[in-house]
Amino acid sequence: MTVDTSSADDSTVGAGAEHLAVAAAVAAGESVLTRRFGSTISLVAPEDLAGSGPATVLRARVASSPFALPRTLVIKHYPDPAEPGKPDPYAQEAVSYQLFTALTAGERMCPELLAHDARHRVLVLDDLGRAPTLEDKLNARDSRAAERALLSWARSLGRLHATTANREADFNALLRRLGGPVKCADLTLPTCERVAELLEEKLDVPTPDTIRERLSRAAEMSRAVAYRAFSPVDLSPDNNLVTSAGVRFLDFERGLVRTALVDAAYLRIPFASSPGALALPAGMSEAMIAAWRAEVVAVWPSFADDDLLAEQLTTSEMLLVWLRTFEMLPTLDLSRPATPVSREAALVTWWRELAKHAGYARLTDVAEHATRVAAALGARLGPHSDLAYYPAFR
CATH class of the missing domain: 3.30.200.20 (Phosphorylase Kinase; domain 1)
Structure with missing residues (x-):
């Protein structure tokens, strides 16, 4: 041929x-x-x-x-x-x-x-042409261009959620024609239990019953009918084109309908599913959340409440950090100092961010537990375990 x-x-x-x-x-x-x-x-x-x-x-x-x-x-x-x-x-x-x-x-x-x-x-x-990806912008040396691209990505994500908020029945009907509905792989209670075991085995950090109960409620919330919209699932920066009309999403091989708060949690710990995820400067995540919120608040008016949104986002962030821990912790080397661009540094940084955000949301038990996990990881990974910024922000 x-x-x-x-x-x-x-x-x-x-x-x-x-x-x-x-x-x-x-x-x-x-x-x-x-x-x-x-x-x-x-x-x-x-x-x-x-x-x-x-x-x-x-x-x-x-x-x-x-x-x-x-x-x-x-x-x-x-x-x-x-x-x-x-x-x-x-x-x-x-x-x-x-x-x-x-x-x-x-x-x-x-x-x-x-x-x-x-x-x-x-x-x-x-064909959307040869536009740069969000990854290209983050790996270049223009911080202003990277900021604009990140805010455009957050706005596009919010618009994607807002326009698909009432279309789950349409999505499922189309999917049945091609083989049947596929549900999101939720963070289940057995997964949470395994993470609790790993934290105690590897870090000597026990998980209080209050945290287990909160995780159970959070998992139930993630399966609830509220705030459901389409999600690309794979939110890696290389799957987003930065066009003159805004960021456009590519690669829907795992696309499905789930709570939009799972995607919004990636605004707190950006691109956590990407193997090369790095950090963003202070204030960037908050600006991205504001851009996303502006697009979805007309569909979900309850997100106009600052306290409610902070609690919902922190709960989803907690689920996401626990899932990443479940996937990563068994494979990480905790016996030597971490480098700033390593997966080890990413994990300790995400636990530190969870502790900070839980404190802001007055989820005291979550903040205290996340602080202990982050400290235990930091003690094993050394003084250079802070995750490095993307090159655009260095």
């Missing part, structure tokens, strides 16, 4: 398996476009965009088409079938884009879905 790349000066498509994967994606894209528009549409000059998930992601130029299609398109092809009993990333991404494509252009916080096909497991998306 070959791909027509004659119009490209320097093809970025490799040989062997990568070449075949790109060729298969191009063929799938052409097939779904031809069926969608009823006339042959040819794609040329494929550029492999090196997606990090299970899909082959590429940009291709429309060589010939009787329709007013964009000059370039993005193709996402999932060559492998879904694993039995597990969420299907193709289905979740296809349904996520369908949900947003039904909205107006001003409400759409992602590329437009132009065509998709479940049999070929392919999506064809509008």
Whole structure:
């Protein structure tokens, strides 16, 4: 199988398996476009965009088409079938884009879905161009540009939540057509119990019953019907394009509907799910929360109450820190000093931030326990365990 790349000066498509994967994606894209528009549409000059998930992601130029299609398109092809009993990333991404494509252009916080096909497991998306990602902005040396990008990201996240706040039934109906509803992987009581065991085993920090009870209530709150909206789930900075119209979200392979407060907690400990997460300067998180809040308060008026919002955010932040601890603590090396860009430094910094925010929200028991955990981690990881800033803020 070959791909027509004659119009490209320097093809970025490799040989062997990568070449075949790109060729298969191009063929799938052409097939779904031809069926969608009823006339042959040819794609040329494929550029492999090196997606990090299970899909082959590429940009291709429309060589010939009787329709007013964009000059370039993005193709996402999932060559492998879904694993039995597990969420299907193709289905979740296809349904996520369908949900947003039904909205107006001003409400759409992602590329437009132009065509998709479940049999070929392919999506064809509008190409947003070569805009920098949020990660690019954070790793550059322009702090003002990074601040603007972060505030734009927070506003876009709030707008995404506000426009999908009443669309869970639509999302689930679409998902059932492609294989059935998929629920969010909640932080369950057994997970919390395992974290409590790890804290005692590795750090000699017991977990009081009041904290266990608060975690149980918090987990129940995260499953409640209040404040539910669509979430991309993967909020890593490389999955966000900084465009002239604002930040746009990419990669909905894990997209689903859950409480928006889980996403909002990432404004407190930014990009905590990203392996290379670093810190932001003082005041940045508060400014991001204000930007997000301005977009959602019309949908959820209770968030106009400062005390209520602070408690809700801190509770979600606590759940997020416990989940990251569950995933990270067993793999960390606590026997040597941490470097400022390490995962060890990230974890101790997140516990310190939780203690600070819990104090502000007058959740005294949470603040005291988080302070003890942070101190125990800091004692083992040494004086340089504070997480470094992203390069834009150094």
